[in-house]
Amino acid sequence: xxxxxxxxxxxxxxxxxxxxxxxxxxxxxxxxxxxxxxxxxxxxxxxxxxxxxxxxxxxxxxxxxxxxxxxxxxxxxxxxxxxxxxxxxxxxxxxxxxxxxxxxxxxxxxxxxxxxxxxxxxxxxxxxxxxxxxxxxxxxxxxxxxxxxxxxxxxxxxxxxxxxxxxxxxxxxxxxxxxxxxxxxxxxxxxxxxxxxxxxxxxxxxxxxxxxxxxxxxxxxxxxxxxxxxxxxxxxxxxxxxxxxxxxxxxxxxxxxxxxxxxxxxxxxxxxxxxxxxxxxxxxxx
Amino acid sequence: xxxxxxxxxxxxxxxxxxxxxxxxxxxxxxxxxxxxxxxxxxxxxxxxxxxxxxxxxxxxxxxxxxxxxxxxxxxxxxxxxxxxxxxxxxxxxxxxxxxxxxxxxxxxxxxxxxxxxxxxxxxxxxxxxxxxxxxxxxxxxxxxxxxxxxxxxxxxxxxxxxxxxxxxxxxxxxxxxxxxxxxxxxxxxxxxxxxxxxxxxxxxxxxxxxxxxxxxxxxxxxxxxxxxxxxxxxxxxxxxxxxxxxxxxxxxxxxxxxxxxxxxxxxxxxxxxxxxxxxxxxxxxx
Numbered sequence: 001x002x003x004x005x006x007x008x009x010x011x012x013x014x015x016x017x018x019x020x021x022x023x024x025x026x027x028x029x030x031x032x033x034x035x036x037x038x039x040x041x042x043x044x045x046x047x048x049x050x051x052x053x054x055x056x057x058x059x060x061x062x063x064x065x066x067x068x069x070x071x072x073x074x075x076x077x078x079x080x081x082x083x084x085x086x087x088x089x090x091x092x093x094x095x096x097x098x099x100x101x102x103x104x105x106x107x108x109x110x111x112x113x114x115x116x117x118x119x120x121x122x123x124x125x126x127x128x129x130x131x132x133x134x135x136x137x138x139x140x141x142x143x144x145x146x147x148x149x150x151x152x153x154x155x156x157x158x159x160x161x162x163x164x165x166x167x168x169x170x171x172x173x174x175x176x177x178x179x180x181x182x183x184x185x186x187x188x189x190x191x192x193x194x195x196x197x198x199x200x201x202x203x204x205x206x207x208x209x210x211x212x213x214x215x216x217x218x219x220x221x222x223x224x225x226x227x228x229x230x231x232x233x234x235x236x237x238x239x240x241x242x243x244x245x246x247x248x249x250x251x252x253x254x255x256x257x258x259x260x261x262x263x264x265x266x267x268x269x270x271x272x273x274x275x276x277x278x279x280x281x282x283x284x285x286x
Numbered sequence: 287x288x289x290x291x292x293x294x295x296x297x298x299x300x301x302x303x304x305x306x307x308x309x310x311x312x313x314x315x316x317x318x319x320x321x322x323x324x325x326x327x328x329x330x331x332x333x334x335x336x337x338x339x340x341x342x343x344x345x346x347x348x349x350x351x352x353x354x355x356x357x358x359x360x361x362x363x364x365x366x367x368x369x370x371x372x373x374x375x376x377x378x379x380x381x382x383x384x385x386x387x388x389x390x391x392x393x394x395x396x397x398x399x400x401x402x403x404x405x406x407x408x409x410x411x412x413x414x415x416x417x418x419x420x421x422x423x424x425x426x427x428x429x430x431x432x433x434x435x436x437x438x439x440x441x442x443x444x445x446x447x448x449x450x451x452x453x454x455x456x457x458x459x460x461x462x463x464x465x466x467x468x469x470x471x472x473x474x475x476x477x478x479x480x481x482x483x484x485x486x487x488x489x490x491x492x493x494x495x496x497x498x499x500x501x502x503x504x505x506x507x508x509x510x511x512x513x514x515x516x517x518x519x520x521x522x523x524x525x526x527x528x529x530x531x532x533x534x535x536x537x538x539x540x541x542x543x544x545x546x547x548x549x550x551x552x553x554x555x556x557x558x559x560x561x562x563x564x565x566x567x568x569x570x571x572x
Contacts, residue, residue, distance in 0.1 A: 006302060010326055011304065011325065011326075012303065012304040012324065012325030012326030012327075013301070013302065013303050013304065013324075013325075013326040013327065014301070014302050015299070015300070015301050015302070016292060016299065016300050016301070016302055017298065017299050018297065018298035018299065038298065038299075039297065039298030039299075040296055040297075040298030040299040041298075041299065057480075059559075060557070194343075194507075194509050219507075220557075221480075221505075221507045221513070221514055221515040221557075222514070223480050223513040223514050223515070225514075227507070227509040227514060228507055228508070228509055228511075228513060228514010228515055229507040229509070229514055256558055257557075257558050257559045257562075258557045258558055258559060259558065260555075260557075260558050260561075262555045263555055263557060263558070265552075265555075266551075266552035266553075266555035267552075269546075269548045269549055269551075269552035271346070271506075271507075271543075271544045271546075271549060272542055272543050272544055272545065272546055272549070273345075273543045273544060275546075276543075
């Protein structure tokens with residue numbers, strides 16, 4: 001017997017994976033958390049029926065989640081990761097020696113348990129690096145009393161349905177801005193430009209509305225995400241992600257598999273269809 | 287009843303599409319040619335069970351097949367398209383006013399018939415632009431008596447199994463080189479860097495072995511191709527695709543949806559895993 005898992009990106013298209021075994025399945029307080037062992041992509045974390053990560057291609061997502069902001073900021077000492085209970089983003093942040101503290105704020109402790117048990121390659125730093133503090137809470141509550149506290153905030157959320165819905169709203173972006181130091185940088189995973197242009201445009205408007213300058217998007221290919229392409233918003237009132245990008249004084253001695261300083265710059269060059277969709281809201285003002 | 291078409295990229299992963307209707311299906315002399323009407327991606331051309339193109343995302347493939355070479359060459363007058371009987375690549379070549387003749391060499395006349403009937407948005411130029419000549423033949427035969435004839439050759443082949451297998455071999459690349467003018471440029475679709483690194487490395491070795499200099503790869507995201515990412519080899523003994531790229535004297539007045547001069551440069555910046563795989567053969571010599 002062959003078992004296949006199919007994720008539908010829309011009602012008419014999807015991606016499918018041959019499954020060796022279901023390793024874990026639980027309805028947590030917030031969502032359905034599943035771990036599959038797949039034939040081609042190794043272990044796979046599925047939340048509410050959507051692929052969150054696979055062992056084979058998670059490197060792209062997590063490197064691109066962390067390094068553009070971490071290499072852009074002159075001295076990223078205090079970093080907050082929102083969501084990302086699998087540990088992959090924290091693993092990448094922890095490579096940076098300048099970083100003195102990493103706070104992970106994950107709403108669902110079941111994700112943390114699963115990461116520890118099934119994804120040791122992602123979660124080792126989470127439980128062994130003494131710079132890491134784990135907080136199990138709603139991020140919007142956590143950041144309320146953290147005024148001008150963080151250099152970099154990485155919003156490694158799930159999709160804007162269910163528990164992560166609030167993490168795409170303007171109120172939340174305003175709180176983010178307050179909890180960042182004045183020269184801080186925020187990065188938000190922002191879905192697929194091929195499928196979710198409306199969400200992306202919304203993220204852009206809400207970041208601008210929350211008072212961020214320099215709101216830009218960058219992208220990467222991710223085989224197991226809808227359309228094989230994903231993007232991130234980066235925003236800061238101080239740094240421009242291209243003009244202010246410099247490796248001077250930085251230690252780039254990392255064994256990375258996707259990101260490089262050249263990829264940093266290239267990933268901000270958007271395909272025309274994506275650029276054009278964003279330009280439709282370029283005149284947006286609050 | 288719901289009908290779904292699934293393309294397996296490997297034995298353990300694939301992509302699936304809801305199908306409204308099968309519009310055409312025929313075993314030609316060379317291959318099985320099918321046209322599906324899909325819910326999400328419009329009409330889809332499937333050859334031997336593999337997605338060749340869909341109406342929704344073909345623009346990425348065809349723009350990236352044609353424009354990097356066409357904008358790189360100072361005066362691309364005579365262009366040969368090998369394969370590509372759907373007409374999409376010819377449509378993009380035809381946008382260039384400098385082009386005086388476009389020869390399409392397609393082995394399978396069934397593909398041409400299907401293009402005419404089911405894909406008018408791709409094939410209009412094929413049958414209406416008087417610069418276009420269609421040759422139904424094996425390309426390796428056609429180019430044998432075309433010494434120093436073409437400025438640009440675009441190898442828009444199907445995958446290297448079945449009738450297109452020979453289009454990935456060194457002998458064929460040597461013939462290509464002879465049929466190009468000394469300052470000619472060749473571009474070959476070269477599969478998915480995420481799934482087919484061996485094929486890509488092979489293409490690189492065979493191009494170098496055939497005497498081409500400046501053998502580089504560029505990439506784009508393509509939702510319906512394996513891994514959502516695709517690449518092309520570009521080779522020339524005269525032009526370097528980055529150093530010699532200039533829009534001076536060129537008319538860039540085109541309504542493109544993916545390609546831009548900035549994307550041209552950015553698409554040569556390869557993710558580390560891809561760059562590293564290529565560097566393993568960098569010392570290759572014949």
